[in-house]
Amino acid sequence: MSSGERRPVRRGDLTLAIGCLLALLVTVLPLLRVVTPGPWLGGTVVLMTALLATGYIARRLRLPAVAVSLAEAALWLVFMSAVFLGSVSLLGFIPTVSSVQAVPVFIEAAMDAIYHGVAPMEATEPLAFLIMGATGLLTIAVDHVVITARMPLLAAIALVMVSLIPAIAVPVEPDILAFVLLAACILFLVRAETQSRDPSPARGGESAPAAVPLAGVTATAVGIGAVAVVVALVVTPTLPQPVLRAGSNPFGTGVGLDASLELGDDLRRPREIEIMRIHSSAPSPPYLRATTLSDFDGEVWNPDISRSIPLDSPSEFGDVSVAEGIRVDEYVTTVEVENLSSTWLPVSYPAVTVTGLVGQWAAVPWNRTVVARAGSSQGETYQVTTHVPRPTLEQIRAAEAVWPGLPNDTTSLPDGVPAIVGQLARQVTADAFTDYDKLAALQAWFRGTDFRYSLSAPVDAGFDGSGAEAIAQFLEVREGYCIHFASAFAMMARELGMPSRIVVGFLPGSSTTEVIDGETVHSITTSRTHSWPEVYFEGIGWVAFEPTNSLGSPTAFSSATSDPLAGIPGVTASAQASASATPTAGERPQDLGQDQTGSASGPLTASGEGWPPAAVALVIAALLTLPAVAREIRRRGRLAQAAEGDAGAAWALVQDTAIDLGIPVPPAETPRALGERLVARYGAPPEVMGQLVNAIERAAYAPSRAQYWEGDVLPGAAIAVRAALMAQVPVSRRALAVIAPRSLIVRPGTAYAAARPSRA
Structure with a gap:
């Protein structure tokens, strides 16, 4: 038509x-x-x-x-x-x-x-x-x-x-x-x-057949x-979940990483997705960096663009150079990327070698990061060797946060930076004398009670960014998340004349029960996306700080008279000599299921977690009983109809029983022929089978069904035939007929009902 x-x-x-x-x-x-x-x-x-x-x-x-x-x-x-x-x-x-x-x-x-x-x-x-x-x-x-x-x-x-x-x-x-x-x-x-x-007349009409085949x-x-x-x-x-994010493969699978300090969407994901698993020989799992941002134009922090060399070249990163007397420890971190599609490879710092990668990768010596020349990080498993400087508290206090050879991008600020940035920087550090003590004072101030971690406040107040004006509002409102804390810290360091930059990467993951080579495996999810500031110290290198309130571990260094381990974010010394680095570290608020006001912050199910095994077993058991329950409900309904004189309902019970037991019910076979076959080959009682056959034939062809009402015998006859048929088959077939009755989906007279299934 x-x-x-x-x-x-x-x-x-x-x-x-x-x-x-x-x-x-x-x-x-x-x-x-x-x-x-x-x-x-x-x-x-x-x-x-x-x-x-x-x-x-x-x-x-x-x-x-x-x-x-x-x-x-x-x-x-x-x-x-x-x-x-x-x-x-x-x-x-x-x-x-x-x-x-x-x-x-x-x-x-x-x-x-x-x-x-x-x-x-x-x-x-x-x-x-x-x-x-x-x-x-x-x-x-x-x-x-x-x-x-x-x-x-x-x-x-x-x-x-x-x-x-x-x-x-x-x-x-x-x-x-x-x-x-x-x-x-x-x-x-x-x-x-x-x-x-279907052109057939409706069931129950005067000329309706006992069953309507629907092919x-x-x-x-x-x-x-x-x-x-x-x-x-x-x-x-x-299957991996496709997610479109800036800075990643836009048509591939896996979560992306935005390296432009617009991390709010990544952090506000309603469900955490596991993106990496790591294990390390370090005392505690390290932060992983993707790239650094040094150039600040007043509106945005731009990723560093620096010379890169093939990762497999002999001088890929170069040695870590420190002043005489500063201890350097070597660690190896293994990273397995499961759901992260990014051109920047997450690596621990400071990397000296990266092995195990597939594809074309390049090393960036300036910030010791790795970038893809083709492809992405999705599915990669690799090892990062780092040489970590461990200065004592006395050594870092003696070092100056300066390096004449650094480019201006790490020290300059654009014109028009709000005065509140410099004023607060000088006010907070007024009582400190060394560069390190000033930075430790800033870190402690941000991590103190004056500030609050919040993903929603910057959006509600309209300053969800890292520009100078946004940071000025953040310093007034004193609520925000990592990009605001990191940007404010880096800008204040520059106001104090110190070279600084921002790192984009990931917090240390949460520990799992898995152990590889004696090292605990840690899981890193999307909520661990993070940014933090670094300041350069002559003779030591870039030192990371953790100003974000209620998040991670603050940077702290131990005196030579106690434990000489020096802290960087994620590594807390056993004895902290500086009171300015004592704020208690904690989990990200949404990891705990609440923000700092105590309100729920959304689903907390980590990737890989699910219902308890007992609950799963109960659900599976309940689902397995559904076919038997449905079959019994329908059987009882048809018995009730048969008791009211419906011969078609009683005969349908016989057909259903035959189908459940694997007895063919072909479309061309009349009720009488089927009844005779069930008696001769499957042990159905001849007398009650004859009652049912006569009843269904009278219902189909007699001019008036009222004079042949047989509601008092039809239910019993149908039950007797069912019992006899069930008794003639093996126990396994009988159990299958009860647990998984085929008659729920196979109708009498169809091609499926005509074929005999394989016996159990």
């Missing part, structure tokens, strides 16, 4: 329309995990219902298929114009040129909210416009494909893809309930569409659904 011809009214249109509405509602359900519920939800439901109702009415009026879709499209335009563009629409609901021009503005604002938003996002008007508009168009498409074209499986593909969008955009645990409901809706559509094409559609649909469930619950969680 061409799209312009008047279409006949077909059976099942109302059922299919209801099925489409249910499937669309379930498809939208995952959105509630990433967008705060609000008026958009009610509007979406109203729009989908109105569109499907319009389509149903248009078909009842026998309009051509193209007219049905046009009527739905017109309703969609009017609805969207009235709800969102009424001020620029004719009469408040008729689209105009101005309303059309406003659409790109809405879409751009919505996409910007999605890219920069944090789940669960607030449903702003542009975001609601995008959601409702898209679901409306999806409704029109599904209505046409399912009801007009009668291709529900094709529509199912679109529904599944749309339902997966929230999980792809915001990696979270699978929404099992939404998936199961969507699978049920899709199977319902398949079943309803098949029934609408195995139910079995096929449920089989497809079962495979989909297995794939979704077993295979999908093992």
